[in-house]
Amino acid sequence: MSARGLDLPDFWSTVKLAPKVTLEWLFITVVDALPRPLKRILLARRLSGPRLERRLNGRAAGGVRMFKALLRISHVSSNPSAQMSQRIPRCTVYKGGLPVDLSNWQPDGGSSSVPLVLNFGSCS
Amino acid sequence: MAGDYEGRANFAVVYLEEAHPADGWMTSNVKHQIVQHTNMEQRIVAAAVMETELRNIFTTEPRLAETAGESLVPVLVDSMENHAASTFGALPERLAILVDGELKFLGGKGPEDYSVLACREALDQILCGS
Numbered sequence: 001m002s003a004r005g006l007d008l009p010d011f012w013s014t015v016k017l018a019p020k021v022t023l024e025w026l027f028i029t030v031v032d033a034l035p036r037p038l039k040r041i042l043l044a045r046r047l048s049g050p051r052l053e054r055r056l057n058g059r060a061a062g063g064v065r066m067f068k069a070l071l072r073i074s075h076v077s078s079n080p081s082a083q084m085s086q087r088i089p090r091c092t093v094y095k096g097g098l099p100v101d102l103s104n105w106q107p108d109g110g111s112s113s114v115p116l117v118l119n120f121g122s123c124s
Numbered sequence: 125m126a127g128d129y130e131g132r133a134n135f136a137v138v139y140l141e142e143a144h145p146a147d148g149w150m151t152s153n154v155k156h157q158i159v160q161h162t163n164m165e166q167r168i169v170a171a172a173v174m175e176t177e178l179r180n181i182f183t184t185e186p187r188l189a190e191t192a193g194e195s196l197v198p199v200l201v202d203s204m205e206n207h208a209a210s211t212f213g214a215l216p217e218r219l220a221i222l223v224d225g226e227l228k229f230l231g232g233k234g235p236e237d238y239s240v241l242a243c244r245e246a247l248d249q250i251l252c253g254s
Contacts, residue, residue: 046236058153069149080213094201103225115133120214123156124144
């Protein structure tokens with residue numbers, strides 16, 4: 001892996017996360033192999049609407065690469081440094097190629113007392 | 125949602141590293157095949173794909189096209205150190221609300237616990253309390 005800040009967790013974190021990640025890996029792998037009606041029943045507990053349909057129409061299982069990705073995602077998602085009702089730590093993101101600090105950023109430099117809803121994600 | 129709360133809340137999309145990159149855990153229903161970015165330039169180019177998708181949503185949704193359109197939801201790009209992803213535990217997708225830089229709502233982890241409804245409820249509560 002590269003040195004980009006979110007690499008695979010260290011050994012002990014991996015040991016701690018491995019059972020949960022293994023179960024998730026098994027779930028995704030098994031669900032992919034099931035007939036569609038059964039697949040729908042199992043996935044409907046987790047997804048709904050267009051997300052469910054997209055998942056039903058596709059295959060997600062991906063062997064070792066999937067396991068590594070799940071491990072990494074689980075590691076990152078279970079350790080957010082931002083705490084509820086507290087000011088978030090300095091968080092650098094880019095707008096128009098320039099760095100900005102998300103903790104005091106608003107579109108068009110507006111008032112910071114206006115709620116800012118953030119939607120995190122990627123194209124995939 | 126951005127259209128519903130225009131003038132009362134601001135919205136932004138934060139583009140993170142790809143959840144299903146073409147050179148990693150690829151799934152069959154991914155619309156855009158994007159290789160995991162190795163530098164900021166690549167990440168900005170990939171974020172532009174998301175920006176285009178957003179623009180398409182706004183132009184096909186008459187209610188949004190009538191308002192501020194694409195400027196309603198600017199796209200921010202996470203750093204190559206993935207500051208946003210690690211600060212909010214945001215991989216692969218998540219919703220959050222900040223007020224004065226304070227975290228007021230952190231949604232469930234996607235895809236299973238990603239809930240726009242929960243975010244709406246939290247935003248309504250915040251707006252009622254302010």
